[in-house]
Amino acid sequence: MRNCDHNTVEYSVDSFIQSLQLLSVTEPCSLCGKVHPLKLHSCVDRSYRDPKSMEDVWIKIPVRYCRRAKALGLQSTKRILPDFLIPFARMRLDNVVDAERERADGSTVEKCCRIMGCIDLRTVRMHLKRLEEAAKAVALILAERQAAAVHLHETDEILRPLAPLERLEKLLDRQSEGQLRAGDGRCRPVTLRSLLQAEQWKKKRKPLTSYASRPPPDA
Numbered sequence: 001m002r003n004c005d006h007n008t009v010e011y012s013v014d015s016f017i018q019s020l021q022l023l024s025v026t027e028p029c030s031l032c033g034k035v036h037p038l039k040l041h042s043c044v045d046r047s048y049r050d051p052k053s054m055e056d057v058w059i060k061i062p063v064r065y066c067r068r069a070k071a072l073g074l075q076s077t078k079r080i081l082p083d084f085l086i087p088f089a090r091m092r093l094d095n096v097v098d099a100e101r102e103r104a105d106g107s108t109v110e111k112c113c114r115i116m117g118c119i120d121l122r123t124v125r126m127h128l129k130r131l132e133e134a135a136k137a138v139a140l141i142l143a144e145r146q147a148a149a150v151h152l153h154e155t156d157e158i159l160r161p162l163a164p165l166e167r168l169e170k171l172l173d174r175q176s177e178g179q180l181r182a183g184d185g186r187c188r189p190v191t192l193r194s195l196l197q198a199e200q201w202k203k204k205r206k207p208l209t210s211y212a213s214r215p216p217p218d219a
């Protein structure tokens, strides 16, 4: 999965909604926990920093609505973030992952700045640190899960000296192999970014910036 060219994720709100509709056939609703067709409330503005232009790019992201959650008195709408974004932050997760890989290969923080499209060294270091923490946390969960199912996973390989992100990627590969061994073809393979993003959502009470309150330039 390691790539020298940085793979920037192409995004369109229509294809994102289509993939969410497909997922809603098997995946439980994030608001009520039941499997049911996706219902959208609206689409809202969201921005990210584009490293090439060094400017903010505005996109639309969907907001889910759940009637069941509303009837139960629970939160009934929720923004759905594509997996290349970080909750409450302008930097793109795919760019931060690329930057972290470069850093693990010995690149300077300045190069990481260029990859992320950020001129503030402190912000870049903070994002790299948060990514490393998220990678460690997710790797720990996967390692424990795999240790509890030794019959499904090769455990002779030593992963400890690896950088956290690389270690997590190896554990993810091992997880997918384990799923195949278990004959669980129905299981959707989890992706690196979706796991890292989910881990960063857990910390959403501590927003990275005051970002979410910023309106789009033409609003």
Ligand SMILES: [Zn+2]
Pocket: 029, 030, 031, 032, 033, 034, 036, 066, 067, 068, 069
């Ligand atoms: Zn629901």
